[in-house]
Amino acid sequence: MGRSPCCEKAHTNKGAWTKEEDQRLIDYIRAHGEGCWRSLPKAAGLLRCGKSCRLRWINYLRPDLKRGNFTDEEDELIIKLHSLLGNKWSLIAGRLPGRTDNEIKNYWNTHIKRKLLNRGLDPQTHRPLNQIHNHNNFNKYTINNNEGIIQPKNLIKPKSESSFDDDNNTSTTNNNNCSTSGMTADEEPPQNVQLHQQEQKQVHSSTHYQENLNLELSIGLAPSNSAHSRPLQQRKQPQQQKQVVDYDKSFEVKQAVCLCWQLGFGRSELCKNCTQNSNGFRRYITGL
DNA sequence: AACTATCGCAACCGCAAAACT
DNA sequence: GAGTTTTGCGGTTGCGATAGT
Known part of the structure; x- marks a missing residue:
């Protein structure tokens, strides 16, 4: 009972969109609205999969998108929402005007994750990393008691390190050898996370998000x-x-x-x- | 200047669920 | 009610830009 492909892949373009393609899509949606994505490419004269059109529109071309950097307020809102909803990016995006799920997902993976790690919080659980150490990852990590540094036991020092230079995280940046690139949701916290007193306070307050939330x-x-049902009329x-x-x-x-x-x-x-x-x-x- | 590593974003893929027949 | 089609979501990948050596 396999599913048929959403489009004929033989005659569809892939990869980056050209300006002309963008314009065609914009023009078509302006004129006809977001109709059936499957038939839209043909109707709009695009050699693209309907899925691809939808994604391009939603993530890039929609007129209500807010481009540019995330504000601190947005950062905090994302963190709070993530602590409540987990990786439900579409739900989170629904609470951030002009932001898309894809954008938030990317932003999470590239910035906020690091930010939380730098605060000594596990990005997935929003709990302090030392709790995770104690409860879940005992075999994976070891703590250098002299420095309060959490390290994977089988740490392999990366060839080059990127420091946490986000925001106001200067206190933990130097010499920490923290590299999170390519880290997946299931993977480990940074190789070294130092918890200074000030950060401990942050940790404390951060872990009480849920308590502080209404x-x-x-x-x-x-x-x-x-949560995902669409009105019948919509189609x-x-x-x-x-x-x-x-x-x-x-x-x-x-x-x-x-x-x-x-x-x-x-x-x-x-x-x-x-x-x-x-x-x-x-x-x-x-x-x- | 050339090469390499890393980062960040756009796009793709597979799947699940809703909608349709 | 069962099978099929369509949509939307979350995870992942590819690639250009940038930084570092």
Whole structure:
């Protein structure tokens, strides 16, 4: 019972998109909306897989995307959301206006992971690394008691080291030999993590995210029955009407709340954006 | 200047679930 | 209800840019 491929691979382009392709996609979606992704490439005159078109649109071409660096507020929001939701990037993205799941996922893997490690927190569990050492990875790590450094037992020193130079992490950067490149979610913490007093405080406060959060936010974890269920009308409605339909019909959306407000960013720019969502791509509900 | 290593981002892949027939 | 199609998600890879030697 194998699935048929989503498109004819023989006649589709792959790899980076050209400007012309982008323009075709933009023009088509402007004119017709996000219709059936499978048939869109042909209709738009693109030699691309529908999946590829969807991805390109969602992650790069959508008009409501916010490009540029993440703010500190966004960083903290992502960390908090991740501590609650785990690797549910789409849900996390749903709470960050103008950011995509792919972007957040990449940002997590390249920056925030390091940031947490530097705070002495395990990026997956958001718990202090020494707890992980004690409970889960006893066989994997050893602690240098003289320096408070956690090291994999079978540490192989990398040829070159990258230091943690993010943010305000200067205290742990030098000589720590920390390299996280290519690290996967299941892999180990940095080879060396020093916990200075100030960072210990950070660790302490960070591990209490969940305690500090207002957990009655219900996170807007989408519909009550299924977090991912799509309204039946969505597929059948013509695209121009789709967004209107979504606005009007989605009960749970009406009930949802702005998470950044719930998380304590209520007076931030983020929250303003939530309430001012203007492009017809609604993710947040005012009602505050 | 040339080479190598690392980083960061865009895109791809496989899978699961929803929607459709 | 079963089988098929489509969509969306999360993990992974590929590659250009940049930094380091």
